Amino acid sequence: MPVFFLVALTGALLYGVHLFLNDAIGKALENHARMDAMAWAEGFQASLPANADSLLTGNALSAQQSEVINAAISFANAYAFNVYDAEGRIQYTADDGVLENSENYPVNETAAQVAASDSPQVVVIERSNRRGGVDVFVDAYVPAKHASGETLGVIHLYLDKSDIAAPYKELLEWVGSILPIVFALVYALPTLAYVWKREETFSQKEHLRKASRQDALTGALNRQTLNAEIHARFSDRTQYNEIGIFFLDVDKFKYINDLHGHEFGDAFLSHIASLLVSQTRSGDLVGRMGGDEFVIAMPNASEADLAQIGDRILAGARQPFTYRGTTIQASVSIGQYLAGAQSDTQQSLHAADLALYHAKSLGRNNRQPYFRELDVAMLRRREVERRIREVVSKSEFDIHYQPLVAQHSRAIVGFEALLRINDNCGKRISPSEFIPVAEEAGLIQDLGRQMFSKAITAAKQWPEDIGLSINLSPAQFKSGDMDEMVEHMLTEHDFPASRLELEITESLLISDEECVSNQLVALKRLGISIAMDDFGTGYSSLGYLWKYDFDKLKIDRVFLEGFDFDNARYREIIETIVTLGGKLGLKVTVEGVESQRHAELLDQLACDQYQGYFFGRPVPADGALQMLLQERKGQRA
Numbered sequence: 001m002p003v004f005f006l007v008a009l010t011g012a013l014l015y016g017v018h019l020f021l022n023d024a025i026g027k028a029l030e031n032h033a034r035m036d037a038m039a040w041a042e043g044f045q046a047s048l049p050a051n052a053d054s055l056l057t058g059n060a061l062s063a064q065q066s067e068v069i070n071a072a073i074s075f076a077n078a079y080a081f082n083v084y085d086a087e088g089r090i091q092y093t094a095d096d097g098v099l100e101n102s103e104n105y106p107v108n109e110t111a112a113q114v115a116a117s118d119s120p121q122v123v124v125i126e127r128s129n130r131r132g133g134v135d136v137f138v139d140a141y142v143p144a145k146h147a148s149g150e151t152l153g154v155i156h157l158y159l160d161k162s163d164i165a166a167p168y169k170e171l172l173e174w175v176g177s178i179l180p181i182v183f184a185l186v187y188a189l190p191t192l193a194y195v196w197k198r199e200e201t202f203s204q205k206e207h208l209r210k211a212s213r214q215d216a217l218t219g220a221l222n223r224q225t226l227n228a229e230i231h232a233r234f235s236d237r238t239q240y241n242e243i244g245i246f247f248l249d250v251d252k253f254k255y256i257n258d259l260h261g262h263e264f265g266d267a268f269l270s271h272i273a274s275l276l277v278s279q280t281r282s283g284d285l286v287g288r289m290g291g292d293e294f295v296i297a298m299p300n301a302s303e304a305d306l307a308q309i310g311d312r313i314l315a316g317a318r319q320p321f322t323y324r325g326t327t328i329q330a331s332v333s334i335g336q337y338l339a340g341a342q343s344d345t346q347q348s349l350h351a352a353d354l355a356l357y358h359a360k361s362l363g364r365n366n367r368q369p370y371f372r373e374l375d376v377a378m379l380r381r382r383e384v385e386r387r388i389r390e391v392v393s394k395s396e397f398d399i400h401y402q403p404l405v406a407q408h409s410r411a412i413v414g415f416e417a418l419l420r421i422n423d424n425c426g427k428r429i430s431p432s433e434f435i436p437v438a439e440e441a442g443l444i445q446d447l448g449r450q451m452f453s454k455a456i457t458a459a460k461q462w463p464e465d466i467g468l469s470i471n472l473s474p475a476q477f478k479s480g481d482m483d484e485m486v487e488h489m490l491t492e493h494d495f496p497a498s499r500l501e502l503e504i505t506e507s508l509l510i511s512d513e514e515c516v517s518n519q520l521v522a523l524k525r526l527g528i529s530i531a532m533d534d535f536g537t538g539y540s541s542l543g544y545l546w547k548y549d550f551d552k553l554k555i556d557r558v559f560l561e562g563f564d565f566d567n568a569r570y571r572e573i574i575e576t577i578v579t580l581g582g583k584l585g586l587k588v589t590v591e592g593v594e595s596q597r598h599a600e601l602l603d604q605l606a607c608d609q610y611q612g613y614f615f616g617r618p619v620p621a622d623g624a625l626q627m628l629l630q631e632r633k634g635q636r637a
Helices: 002-047 050-056 063-076 109-118 164-215 222-236 254-261 260-281 304-316 345-361 374-392 433-440 445-461 481-494 508-511 512-524 542-550 560-564 567-581 596-603 621-636
Strands: 076-083 090-093 122-127 134-145 152-162 243-250 285-290 293-299 321-323 325-326 332-339 366-369 398-406 413-423 467-471 499-506 529-535 552-555 587-591 609-611
Touching: 076 109, 090 398, 109 134, 109 152, 109 293, 109 560, 122 508, 222 243, 222 285, 222 293, 222 345, 243 254, 243 304, 243 345, 243 433, 254 260, 254 325, 260 285, 260 293, 260 304, 260 321, 293 304, 304 366, 321 398, 325 445, 325 529, 345 366, 345 374, 374 433, 374 445, 374 587, 398 621, 413 433, 413 445, 413 542, 413 609, 433 445, 433 621, 445 467, 445 481, 467 529, 481 499, 499 508, 508 529, 512 529, 512 542, 529 542, 552 567, 560 567, 560 596, 567 587
Parallel strands: 332 366, 413 467, 467 499, 499 529, 529 552, 552 587, 587 609
Antiparallel strands: 076 090, 076 152, 122 134, 134 152, 243 293, 243 332, 285 293, 321 325, 398 413, 398 609
């Protein structure tokens, strides 16, 4: 609008200047004509003889008078020459000469007015000619006076001033052509500056508008805008029928971020956001909820649409990603929900979130739809988390101890501490259920410290040659101070490091090798024994055994369970692992020994320790102490 205003203002100014100049030229011509007419009349009167007033009294002109008049008309380029008396009646015309019976002619009002006012009246007339130019004429009424100064009548002249007006008209045309250029120069720079500033302001406003809607890192919709847009779609169900919701996050993103740095992690998140936008449809909403979590809303979608789009996203996320020379191959997990007409925004996002949790629990790198049982599972998870918080705040958990016995003597050489938590009804919650919940809820650190304290307190009641074995969760290493916590516990309880054995799994080593490595080395320096638990069920990397200088291998119970169904095959597997441990100089403990048949098999192999129900079930601290006292009493007997 301001640009149009400037254009209109410029046009108005040009038009105004044109009118002004045209008016000025007209007045100049009028003044020039008035002066010419007055000069002509004065010169004409001066050239006539004394009886010149005969022109105004109807007398015939003398030959001399006629010559003067003709010469004057020719000199002044007058087209018409009329003489009126003081009353405004015509007395003489250049064409007809002196008129007889002039009293019969009508009074010329203009001539009578000029005679009465003794003031000339001059009108400039412009007419277009055939040549495309303009002819300028002057219609002038000039008082005619006697030598005494008395006004005798009026001389009417019709003069051609085209030659005189031509330079003025050319000036007007030149000014008319040059003014737009001048105005263009005057307004061009300010106008361009204004337009540039306006565009810059618009660009800034647009940038701010986008910034207020978009996530600064990835360019996807931010959380606030995404929620508002999704809510708007759910509010207009006449236009948007079924709405598909994807809730997804990057698998093990913290590991990627910690290993390769935040810059790499940010670049990868931007890559994932671009992938989501490229694989979805026009009109679908892609937003970042925070961290590595994204949500996609797809109006008017079907189950087939969700399957097709979801599988494309999974395949795209699995492709190698390279940034500044570093290449990784990652994945995402997706939870999906197709919202019907009765579903609202909150319910739909909740359902997709539950489906995502389910996808991650199944090993990640997959897409899972929502089903009603997930709500039950989530309620159970919340109940378990609530119970863990109560247990941690009140230290109400129990620890049971399962004996580890020597192969040949069958003597107890140590106990493994096993955490036990019951629900509010007294029913036991499985470790496979509460440990993942404690890890995700960030409670595993407090729970682990309290378990260490209780277990070491119980172990101090045992004979000094009986060891204590404690399982560690990978999540306990995330804080990076596991070695400091263990050293503090040993010092606080005055417990020898040589009696403590810590069990870890291969998943811990895979999760964050450098961070874990530093803590394991520090724990070894304290004199603590490190055992690899559940060996044979994961990658079973020999590189880990060499690198971290393990003291023991614990063979998972699944191999003895398999032995019950396929004796020969599983006997060879168990024997191979036992032999490997012996060659590496490691002690070997076999878990899941639950029958005499298991014991007889293992007695034929070079094992070191057994653990299982056949030698003792997990018992409370007082039961473990009683077990030791009975064994020692029997030995003395």
